[in-house]
Amino acid sequence: MGEIMKVTKFIRRKSMIYKTGVEYGDYTMNHVLGCSHGCNYPCYAFLQKKRFGEVTSYEEWCEPALVENTLELLDAEIPRFKDKMTLLYVSRLILLCLGILKFSK
Numbered sequence: 816m817g818e819i820m821k822v823t824k825f826i827r828r829k830s831m832i833y834k835t836g837v838e839y840g841d842y843t844m845n846h847v848l849g850c851s852h853g854c855n856y857p858c859y860a861f862l863q864k865k866r867f868g869e870v871t872s873y874e875e876w877c878e879p880a881l882v883e884n885t886l887e888l889l890d891a892e893i894p895r896f897k898d899k900m901t902l903l904y905v906s907r908l909i910l911l912c913l914g915i916l917k918f919s920k
């Protein structure tokens with residue numbers, strides 16, 4: 816069994832759910848900034864976050880920060896999106912696993 820990493824960094828975001836063009840969901844959310852996996856090949860997610868100034872180094876990227884206001888954002892946003900949303904893709908980069916919450920209409 817893998818080592819469990821304790822998250823020690825927290826950030827706040829202004830929004831959580833956003834429309835996506837990916838084939839596996841029409842909306843997506845990411846409650847984590849960064850990834851502890853630390854792949855040796857160039858990480859596209861890191862490069863994007865660095866490009867937009869959300870992280871400054873790969874070392875910072877490898878110490879993920881949890882979005883501490885995720886639940887309050889979801890409380891506010893899910894009622895707004897629920898009639899439009901079919902699949903919400905949830906990215907959990909710390910665990911390297913993906914989950915999909917299915918909404919019924």
Ligand code: SF4
Nearest residue numbers: 850852853854858860
């Ligand atoms: S997000 Fe994590 S697992 Fe994916 S490429 Fe970057 S470091 Fe690797």
